[in-house]
Amino acid sequence: MIKKRNSKTTILIIIFSLSLNLFAEKRNEVSYLRGPYNYDFFYRNNESYDMSSAIHFAHGYQHDILEKTPLSRHQPVDDETYAKYLDYLYNPPKTEPTMEYFGPYIARSMWQLYRAIDWTHMHHEQTYDIMSYQKIPWPDKKEWTDRSVRYYLDKFDIPRSIAPLDITMRRAGVMMKPYTTYFRNNYPKSNNYFYFAHWWHPIAYEAQMIGGNDSQQVAALTDVDKLGKTIVVNDPPLRMLLSREVMPRYSRMSPESGNIFDNLHMLHGIAYDILAYEGWTIEEKKKELYRVINAMAYHPGDEKYVRKFQLPHPDVDPRVYEPWMKTVEGDMNRMMREMMMEMMPLMMDVNSMSAQMHQKAMDQFMLKLTPGIQEGEFEGSISDAMKKVMPNMKMDEKSMSPGATPQKMIDAMLQGWHEKYGNLPDVEPIDMQNEPSLPPKQENRE
DSSP: OHHHHHHHHHHHHHHHHHHHHHHOOOOOOOOOOOOTTTTHHHHHSHHHHHHHHHHHHHHHHHHHHHHHSOGGGHHHHHHHHHHHHHHHHHSOOSSOOOHHHHOHHHHHHOHHHHHHHHHHHHHHHHHHHHHHOTTSOGGGHHHHHHHHHHHHHHSSSOOBOSSOHHHHHHHHTOTTSTTTTHHHHHOHHHHHHHHHHHHHHHHHHHHHHHHOSSHHHHHHHHHHHHHHHHTGGGSOOSSOOOHHHHOHHHHHHOHHHHHHHHHHHHHHHHHHHHHHOOSSOHHHHHHHHHHHHHHTBOOTTGGGGTTOOOOSOTTOOTTSOOGGGTSSOSHHHHHHHHHHHHHHHHHSOTTTSOHHHHHHHHHHHHHHHSSSOOTTOOSSOHHHHHHHHOTTOOOOGGGGSTTOOOHHHHHHHHHHHHHHHTTOOOOOOOOOSSOOOOOOOOOOOO
């Protein structure tokens, strides 16, 4: 009898284990690349390291908050969460947390998201370390950074693309999905904290680029950290700033890293939109999020696009918070407008569309891109707003379902990019032969 029970128990355990394997995701990890520079940013620029740690706490924490919070409670939860983020900013963790530590629920349900984020945060740490480490001569910084990029792309199966966001955002095809802009519209304080965070990350690299290897780098980073904590976090950008806008020198030195970081920062926003949306189950959200992760990952051939971007502010001083950094207008939303216009002929007969309807549609579009709910703005996603303005809009509803790829829209957007920017000259590399000396701080042109 005991033997029979044991054999039955064994069979049940085997069946249970096999069923788990159908849904389980491998949790194999890869360590950072060994090098003499490791942890130099932590020791030499510890206040800046702490800023990064506080920001990454917020990124991990936000996932679980969105999935487990009813949308009806978005305002009080947004207030509470934002207060917690400020507390961590001024009282930061002393080491870099992984996403799993502060967002355990999503870690169990959407593990690939955290792998993609943590692997790219590792690249953040490595590249800050390389720029910080004084024993790497200034002319060799690019070679060591390129080594780190190669490791990032080759040693793990989930790197972000080295192509500009202009390409990967079109590849993702999220614009007309039912969740887009849910996070920024319903959780504006938390959203804008991340816009502050995505100002700080590239600005920190640019501070290193103008400071050189000596103590001037520390001075530049100290100025940036003070600016962030006293000014920017309280008056944050109203859009996601791109690397090309606020770290033009570093983007010329390592456009691969700049594009990787833009693609990660956009993935954060898309993930938050998906998790905030209440129309899908957790499994449906997972299908859609994994589709986006793959679309914005590195694809063979992305190399040819690496330098296909322009520098709107090539001489920016990272120690100055310029007026253009604060506005809804900028490269990110210029890109979003282009994508909407590229898709429009698939949804409407643009020749029969009145000028008044077109203007109303674009007005609503810009309201949706603005954090919070503005006067006159329709509730819901961009797609919801467009349907109200253009009731005859044609949509392939099947392609808008979770995990489905809206291929026609993607093809139209990529064709639009190639027509506008396919012949754009590559952005010029930066001369790293001469170590910079910290210039006088520019005047704020407000």
